[in-house]
Amino acid sequence: MNSIEEFYSLEKKSGYAESLFNDLSDINSRLNAFLNITRISGQNYPFSVKDNICVKNVETTANSKILKSYLPPFNATVVERMLSKNFDFIGKTNMDEFGFGTFGLNSERTPRNPFNEDYVAGGSSSGAAIATAVLKYHIAIAESTGGSISAPSAFCGVVGFTPTYGAVSRHGLIDYANSLDKIGLMSRSAKDIRYVFDIIKGPDNYDSTCIDIEKRKMQSDEGKGAKNTIFIINQINDLLDESVKSHFSGLVSKLENMGFAIKTIDFNLLDKAIPTYYIISMAEASTNLARYTGFKYGLKNNEFSKDYNSFFTESRSNFGTEAKRRIILGTFVRGASVKSKYYSKALKVRGLLIAKMKEILRQGFILSPTMPIMTPKIDDANSLTPVQNYGLDILTIPPNLSGFPHVSFPYDYDKGLPMGAQLISDHFEDYSLLDFVENWENSFKYQFKYNLGSI
Amino acid sequence: MLHAVYIVYVTYKQVTALGNSILLFILSVIFIIFIFLFWGMVLMDEQEFERLLHICRIKLQDAEKERIKKDIESVLEYFDTIQQIDTGNIVEYYHPIDIDERLRQDSESQFNDINLLLANSKTHRFYIVGPKI
Structure with missing residues (x-):
């Protein structure tokens, strides 16, 4: 039984919804999971929505001052599909501004790890992961561009599923990088994710890039990877903290005992995925963020007597530092004199990476720790330079850049903090990941510090 | 020059x-x-950096400018590392998977919540007010 079926099978006491609202508001004042919380009926299973996905008439800002007070006049397709199945919207979750971050620290309200508040929750879907870790019955609609589902899922000890690129409609998503953005899910179990993924996936007239993964799987020879073989990339050994390495080898031994064939393989291009990803994502972000001019969405600059350029420039001072940095770099790499050197080259390297990864994924899964480091303290993460920061995405970027489905799942605990591993499969093989995690959950029990809304 | x-x-x-x-x-x-x-x-020299800021319509305070410029130089050095890769005859991958071209009919449709749409802007009658061009 998944937790949705369990929720509906239990009788709720009167005042259940009110008490949940109060408890959640109380804990939210410390952990900053939600940017706003909506009162729910208590009769329907709740779902949260990352703040870069539109919910009709609910403030949606991608956690940026430049979209402050923007009220979407429509629901994103994914929200519409959840509401049509009687799920209750419970609130918008905290995130790095426009999804620009690995630790959630590009947010004015610092998200905190639910296992220890001195530590990061991860980003950019920070709030979605915290909400999942504190609420007993809840599923989070999140979004990933370069690891924004996997990283916070690992740090907060929940299951984070990023589907094949295009499997879920992006109509109503505030774009960061169109060729990389994917809407996905976070939950406390793979069973819940399977149930909700069935609802939200599939073609949509409002998104021409949205595909039918089952149809595509049947049409091609893709997704035929052996389901009992797991590849570990040799090159990750030099990247991992000693502690991560030690815990991860424990996981590998457990999987061997469960009957999986573990093989090692070389993937020399691994470290080149990061610059490739950042060139493409910044180039696309710089064009997407050009639409924020200070009069059409959210923030209103009423200095209409100013000329267009001054008006536009003044309005855009509301972007945060990381957003400004990415707009400037993204504009630069698209420039006529350097386009072939950076942007076009990165698009070709992406092709090469996909081909190389596909060679491996046709023979089995790829497994790694989700993050190469132990959960850092907030102060330590704040002192990283941009290049150090980007470098920590090395394990989550390859599948995101290549559109391969992947899932992060808790596999161990160290000093009270959870650790996550990431499994990648071939395009359209989304369900084989969920099968794997369901199997894993039969032998490993996840731990949670909070269980708000228990019945 | x-x-x-x-x-x-x-x-x-x-x-x-x-x-x-x-x-x-x-x-x-x-x-x-x-x-x-x-x-x-x-490398991005001072002139190029100022030109970029103008194109992006981004204005930076002095301290922020120094910090971002320094960061950008190190990020560009990092970006340069992909030059070593031989991409041979590989084409540019604009999407990670093949996306079929799907077109809709070029037909008129009614948006039901026009007032909600306009509520996000300063309006005059049913026009959105913007700066002069």
Whole structure:
């Protein structure tokens, strides 16, 4: 039984919804999971929505001052599909501004790890992961561009599923990088994710890039990877903290005992995925963020007597530092004199990476720790330079850049903090990941510090 | 650019003073032009940075400008590492998977919540008010 079926099978006491609202508001004042919380009926299973996905008439800002007070006049397709199945919207979750971050620290309200508040929750879907870790019955609609589902899922000890690129409609998503953005899910179990993924996936007239993964799987020879073989990339050994390495080898031994064939393989291009990803994502972000001019969405600059350029420039001072940095770099790499050197080259390297990864994924899964480091303290993460920061995405970027489905799942605990591993499969093989995690959950029990809304 | 002209002029004076051949002079000019172009492609100088800020319509305070400029230089060096990769005949991947071209009918449709749409802007009648162009 998944937790949705369990929720509906239990009788709720009167005042259940009110008490949940109060408890959640109380804990939210410390952990900053939600940017706003909506009162729910208590009769329907709740779902949260990352703040870069539109919910009709609910403030949606991608956690940026430049979209402050923007009220979407429509629901994103994914929200519409959840509401049509009687799920209750419970609130918008905290995130790095426009999804620009690995630790959630590009947010004015610092998200905190639910296992220890001195530590990061991860980003950019920070709030979605915290909400999942504190609420007993809840599923989070999140979004990933370069690891924004996997990283916070690992740090907060929940299951984070990023589907094949295009499997879920992006109509109503505030774009960061169109060729990389994917809407996905976070939950406390793979069973819940399977149930909700069935609802939200599939073609949509409002998104021409949205595909039918089952149809595509049947049409091609893709997704035929052996389901009992797991590849570990040799090159990750030099990247991992000693502690991560030690815990991860424990996981590998457990999987061997469960009957999986573990093989090692070389993937020399691994470290080149990061610059490739950042060139493409910044180039696309710089064009997407050009639409924020200070009069059409959210923030209103009423200095209409100013000329267009001054008006536009003044309005855009509301972007945060990381957003400004990415707009400037993204504009630069698209420039006529350097386009072939950076942007076009990165698009070709992406092709090469996909081909190389596909060679491996046709023979089995790829497994790694989700993050190469132990959960850092907030102060330590704040002192990283941009290049150090980007470098920590090395394990989550390859599948995101290549559109391969992947899932992060808790596999161990160290000093009270959870650790996550990431499994990648071939395009359209989304369900084989969920099968794997369901199997894993039969032998490993996840731990949670909070269980708000228990019945 | 004035710097380049000045360097060419100084080089010319030195070459002629030393009585070397005109060939040496031409080679020096080619070398300087190459260095100049290459330099412009790799690093972002002050002028290029200001030009970018203008294109992006981004205005930075002095402290933020210094920090971002320094960060950008190190990020660009990092980006340069993909130049070592031989991409051979690989085409540019604009999407990670093949996306079929799917077009809709070019037909009129009604948006039901026009008032909600307009509520996000300052309006005059049913127009969105913007700055003068």
